[in-house]
Amino acid sequence: MLVNEMALICLLSPLLGAVAARFYCHWAYARWLTIVTITVSWLFACALFRDVAFIGKAVDLYQFSWVDIGRYHFEVGFLLDSLSLMMMVIVTSVSLLVHVYSLGYMQEDANQSTYFSYVSFFTFAMLILVMANNLLFVFFGWEGVGLASYLLIGFWQTKAYPARASIKAFVVNRVGDMGLIIAMGLILLQLGDLEYANILGRGSQLLGVVWHGWRWIDFICLGLFVGAMGKSAQMPLQIWLPDSMAGPTPISALIHAATMVTAGVYLVCRFAPWFELSPITLSIVLWVGFSTMILMGIVALVANDIKKVIAYSTLSQLGMMVGICGLSGYVFSLYHLATHAAFKALLFLSAGAVIIASNHEQDLRKISGMANHRTIHLSMFIGLLSMIAVPPLSGFFSKDAMLMFSAKQSLWPYVVMVGGAVLTALYSTRLYYLLFWQNRAINKTVPVGYSICWPLWILSAASIYLGYAMVPYLEVLLRSVDVGNQITVLVIKDIQDVAGFIDHALTSLPLTLTLFSVTVLTYVYWKKPSVLDRLIKRLAWGYDFIASQYGLxxxxxxxxxxxxxxxxxxxxxxxxxxxxxxxxxxxxxxxxxxxxxxxxxxxxxxxxxxxxxxxxxxxxxxxxxx
Amino acid sequence: MMYLSLLIASGLLGGLGVMALGSRINCRHIASGTVLISLWVFYGLTQQMVFSDGGIQLMESLPWIPYFNVRYMLGIDGLSWALVGLTLLINCIVIAGSYLVNYTRMRLYLALFLLMQSMVIGVFLAYDAILFYMFWEGMLIPMYLCIGVWGSSQRSYAAMKFFLYTFLGSVLMLVGFIYLGIQAQSFSFLQMASVPLSLFEQQWLFLALLAAFAVKIPMFPFHTWLPDAHTEAPASGSVILAALMLKVGAYGLIRVSMPILPDASAYFAPLMIGLSLIAIVYVGIVAFSQQDMKRLIAYSSVAHMGFVTLGLFLIYRAGDADMASLGMTGAVVQMISHAFGSGALFCAFGLLYHQCHERSIIKFSGLGTKMPWFSMFFLLFVLSTIGVPLTAGFVGEYLVIMTALQTMPLVGLCAAITLVLSAAYLLTMYKQAFFGMPSDIVEKVRDIHRGEVTLLLFISLVVLALGIYPQGLIQVLYPPITQLLDAAVSSKLLV
Amino acid sequence: MIGLMHFLVLAGIVFTIGLLGMVLNRNNLIAILMCLELMLLAININFVAIDRYLDLVDGQIMVFFILAIAAAEAAIGLAIFIVLYQRYASIETEKFAQLKG
Structure with a gap:
């Protein structure tokens, strides 16, 4: 079959599902219908991935002209390369799993057809975002996912908190969108076009353009990055993400962990050649990313709502990816993006299962009896281990690649990265102990169904295996985001020797520190919980400050x-x-x-x-x- | 075939027919029949037009008052075509809406809307200043009556304010027209466009014409009649007001001010751009604290019309012709998409108002659970007004912001703030009214029935079509816009 | 010998009587109507006299028009007065101020 038709089916099938579910279907059929359409989309995404991703050059598919005025051509078209295809596969896979998971999770809800329709619509918008071949069409998806996120956060309409959170998410995202629009206008002024194929290679043309002593390219990259900050919830625009947890948990897994929030990273990687030309912006990217990673990681240490802990950890991981982009390690950011999608979706879906099993209790201090739920226990455990980067799980590969890359760049980013890794270990351990050790009383828990368990098993497998499986793909991926960085090539070489890579990691500082901190924290929780209580009391003044995201x-x-x-x-x-x-x-x-x-x-x-x-x-x- | 005269006459005759025969036959049938006939004439006219040609077509010119060289002169180009089509579509919606609600004095009500249709179409087609003025003033009467007869509690205040305010502006326009007519020895816009005028003359004429246009659009300091008029007008009146009456002001700027007074337009461009920006940002802020649903939508109208004037006057700062046409096209598209965005919001809210007779936002809560279908449509219209891509509202805003960023980046920056502002006020309103538990008033309402769904579905499809494939509209607009643009930027001053 | 001037003076006197009657007589509608007729009459005299003097007929034709209109006016006016009298039992002008803004 032709690539163009495949891409169209892949994109439009979720839309069809969304519309049909909303308008024509009884809810009992609606959910199955959307699952079918998402499966179709997933199959075609995989087929495209197999056919196109490895051919080594991008496939540009022109669809139609959106607006055509004089020399301005705003078009709608797709760009399929190793980057966008990887994103497509991630999006459709996670979306499919979330659809299936929602069968069980949402089964008591009256508005199921609406819910499934929105989730399918989100998938459609996200596919636009990653498939688009020009910045305008990206913006369609960009706003579309924001809209879907708004609708789904506020899905439980009758409660006050989701309603407020949804507006907050949309409006804060719009601040980012403003940055993107402004970047678009500035690009249009200088290059007269928005299509990747026509602009990305011409970044050097922008170098000479100066406005009152400021280089034009800095403005453009800054605008793009503000857009990315909005979507990827980087400080100080991160405030919407913790509140977005008011939505249904599968949505948090799909939108606010695995896919939508990574759109910012995707955009930065897409424009990697330009960011390379703007060292100022790169250093801003680095600072913003790393400060988000560290500061939000600390917040994750004090939060008590299970979903919020995971949300803050998402922020921290996103900060890590963005920060690595600031060091020009785009491939490794994307690598982590992929593995993160797997283990974070797993964590959120497990958290959803916890919430169901504990009768809609989200406060970590009150949840009890989870240790007896074998599926939940195991999947949460695997997800956390993967996030902590224990070899040879998925998270280990990507995170260690980032660590190695930053070590080869320079010292201080490496130090910060190690700090981030240790923080990850700390909050993951804390989450684990609060959830499974603290209240071991055998309470009556609600059993969870197969539609919930199956996605957990699949994602567990992905969290274990994906990192290793993706190693050969890194070279292919590099072709899409190649900025001629020699260190990147070196690190990829290192990773390809998997056994050597693991060996090296086992003796390296970060893993040692990580495991050490896990051990210490475990010991404290196990033997001397009173130490922690005293510590918390001593630091009570800082607690609120941190919990309110540093007053932001x-x-x-x-x-x-x-x-x-x-x-x-x-x-x-x-x-x-x-x-x-x-x-x-x-x-x-x-x-x-x-x-x-x-x-x-x-x-x-x-x-x-x-x-x-x-x-x-x-x-x-x-x-x-x- | 005199399609243009037929088009104007059909509304007038239909109005008379409704008044004369309405007691015997259902007057709604007569009215809808009239609109269908108008659409049929419009279809015939469309067949005759050559859209790739940007000039005036199907010109009809007859002497009217020979002594003053006033002619009955009608013509159409792509721009007028689009706006006439818009008028007919909107009137379709209003007449169709009349089947869903019952007003007192139905005959007069329908006759007024048909009269209004004729007058608005007349404005879009007239090429003679006096004829233009006649249609322009003719529009006021049905609207005045509409607010005054079917309005809510403060209707006479609002109707009077509306009438006097707009009338004051138009009288100044008439003075300007008479001066131009004496200079040009003719009242034809085409002749006026070629008469040389000094900068000083142009400036005064521009301000005189602006008085009429700025009040109608309405531009920033002249906007306060609009919230009052909208709040008091019945739903259909608000739809017409938002969708059509505001557009004739902008149309006047494009058709009259800019080609006839190019130098003054260029001279006043910074002022106009400044006022537009104030409209966009300041009115956007004001809208946030409105307690009355219709007032809020009215303020959002003002903010959105700010984009129209912004796009129009950015052409005087544009680097080249393509950039200028980007701005002007954006402005015209914004005119049309705003008609469907705000018009749709007023229309949808009208359906709700008919059930509960309450406008205060704070009194509503939980509409989403009581009226799921209604809230879905309403959300779509809200999104279009916010300017979410793939809806009509995005296209014009986007094109204008792009032009602004290219011509005056700081202006573009300010204009882009609207992304945040409009989301803030409209979504806050939506949250208050549609989320939460149903309030007392809301407990009593029912969801919209099939007829209402059809009406809203029709509008939604137009909104989506415009957003997904605006090129269909733009290829009609582009040829006339390049011509108008040419006239608008070629100086009249003798070198 | 009675010349043009005599007629014109007569017309002037009649017209002034009518005019002053209107100004001074404030209340009685019938008197006002009569004054109106007087003024029209004065104009008729003017027309006829000047026509005679200039040996024309245009003015005399005009006189017929004026006479016809005056008659119609009187008829309509009296009819209105009767209706008013039936309604208000008076024909004093001061009574009729309903349309005053």
Missing amino acids: NALFERYMVTGYQRLSIYCSEIVDSGLIDQRLVMGVSAQVKKASGPLARIANGKLYHYILVMLVALVLILLGLV
Whole structure:
């Protein structure tokens, strides 16, 4: 079959499912229908991956012209290369698993057809985002996933918290979108085009363009990165992600862990050749990424809601990927993106299973009896080990690749990365102990069904195996994001010798430190929990501060939102209705009315007055003539 | 065939027919029949047009007042065609909507909307200043009556404000037209466009014409009549007001001010761009704290019309012709997409209002659970107004922002803030009204029935079609826009 | 010998009487109507006299028009007065101010 048709089917099939589920189907069929359409999409994504990803060059598929004005051509088209195909496979696979998982998770919900329709719509939008061959079409998907995320976070409409969280997510994301739009305008001005094929190679043209001493390319890359910060929830735009946990848990797995939040990383990697030309932006990327990694990792240590802990860990991992992009290690970011999609989806789906099994309890301090749930216990365990980067699980490969890459770049990024890895180990261990060790009382737990277990098993397998399986793919992937970085090539060479890589890692500093901290924390939890209690009491003042994301959340919710409200009321009441309407518009009319008073007395409707006036005027005119 | 006159006449005759025969036959049938006939004439006209040609076509010109050289002169180009099509579609929606609700004095109500259709189409087709003025003022009467007769509690205040405000502006326009007519020895726009005028003359004429256009659009300091008019008007009146009446102002700028007074337009471009930006940002902020649903939508209208004027006047700062046509096309597309975005919001809200007679946002809650279908359509319209891609609202905004970023990056930066502002105020409104547990009022409402679904579905399809494939519209608009653009930037000053 | 001037003066006097009657007589509608008729009559006299003097007929034709219109006016006016009288039992102008803004 032709590549173009395959790509179209892959993209449109989820849309068909979404529309049909929303409009035509009874809910019992709707969910199966969307699963079928997603499966079709997944199959075609895999087929495309097999056929196209390895041919070594990008396939550009023009579809139709969206807007065509003079020399401006805004088009709709696909670009299939090793990067976008990898993303497509990730998106459709996770989406398929989440669909299946939702069969069980959402089975008591009345609005299932809506739910499945939204999830399918999200898949469609996300596929647009990764398949697009130009920045405008990317923006379609970019806003589309934001919309789907808004709809799904606020899926439980009758509760107040999801409603607020959904708006927050959409509006904060829009701040990022603004950056993307601005970048688009600046690119259009300089290059007159938005298509990757026509612009990515011409980055050097932008180097000479300077505006008041600022290089144009810095602005463009900064705009793109602001877009990425919005979607990938980098500080200080991270505030929406923890709140987005108000949505159904499968959604958190799909949208807020595995796929949508990685869109920012995807975008940065797509524009890798340009970011390379803008060292300032690269260092901003590095700083933002690493500070998100460290600071959010610390927040994960103090959060008590199971979903929020995982959300903060997502932020931390995303910060790691973004930071590595800032070091030009795009391939390794993408590598981690893929493995992260597997183990983080696994963690979230396990958390969902925990929530079901514990009768919708999300507070880690109150959940009990989970250790007896074998599937949950095992899948959570594997997910956490993979995240901690224990060899030879998936997370180990990608994270160690990043560590090795940063070590070869320079010292301090390496140190920060090691810090990030240790933090990961700490919060993962804490999560594990709070969940499975703290309350070991055998409570009555709710059994979970097969549709929930199967995705967990599959994702567990992926979390174990994917990292190893992807090793040969790195070279292929590199072709899409090649910026001529020699260290990247060296590190890839190192990884390809898998046994040597593992050997080397076992004796290296990061793994030692990680395992050491896991051991210490385990010991403390096991033998001396009182130490921790005392520590927490001592540090109570910092606890709240950290838990509120270093005051950023409060800053946003209390000051920015309230301030904006006040500003709006001021503008509305004082300026708009007070000054403009009452003073100016109605003021003029009032003045006219006032002036009309004396004049109205002349026109009193008495005929004889009029005649008298006429007479007098006539006489005066006649006299004047004489 | 005099298609253009037929098009105008059909609405007028239909209106008369409704008044004369409405007591015997169902007046809604007569009205919908009239609209269908108009559509049929429009179809015939479309067959006759050559869309690749940007000039005036199917010109009809007859002497009307020979002494002053006033002619009955009608013509159509791609721009007018699109706007006439818009008028007919919107009127279709309004007339179809009349089947769903019952008003008092139905005959008068329908006759007024048919009259309005004629007048608006007349404005889009007239090429003679006096004729243009006649249609322009003719529009006011049905709208005034519509607000005054079927409005809510404060209707007479709002109707009077609306009438006087807009009338004051138009009188100044008439003065300008008379001066231009004397200079050009003719009232034809085409002749006016070729008459030389000094910069000073142009400036005063521009301000006189602007008085009429800026009030109608409405631009920033002249916008306060709109929220009042919208709040008091019945749903159909709001739809017409938002979808059509605001557009004639922008159309006047494109057709009259810019080609006839190019130098003054260029001279005042910074002012206009500034006012547009204020409309976009400041009005966007004001909208956030509105308590009345229709007021909020009205303010969002003002903000969105800011993009139209922004796009139009950016052409004077554009680097080349293509960039300028990007801006102007964006502005025109924004005009049309705004008609469907805001018009749809007013229409949908009208259906809700008919059930509960409440406009205050705070009184609503939990509509989503009580009216799932309605809330889905409403959400789509909200999204279009926010400017989410693949809906109509995105296209115009996007093109204008792109032009702005290329011509004046800082202006573009400010305009792009609208992405955040509009999302903030519309989604907050949506959250309050549609999320949560149903409030007392909402407990009593029912979901929309099949007829209403059909109506909203029709609008939704247009909204989506415009967003997914705007090129279909743009290839019609592009040829006339290049011509108008040519006229708008070629200076009249004698060198 | 009675010349043009005499007629014109007569017309002037009649017209002034009518005019002053209107200004001074404020209340009685019938009197106002009569004054109106007087003024029309004065104009008729003017027309006829000047026509005679210039040996024309245009003015005389005009007189017929005016007479016809005056008759119609009187008829309609009186009819209105009757209706008003039936309704308000008075024909004083001061009473009728319903349309005043």
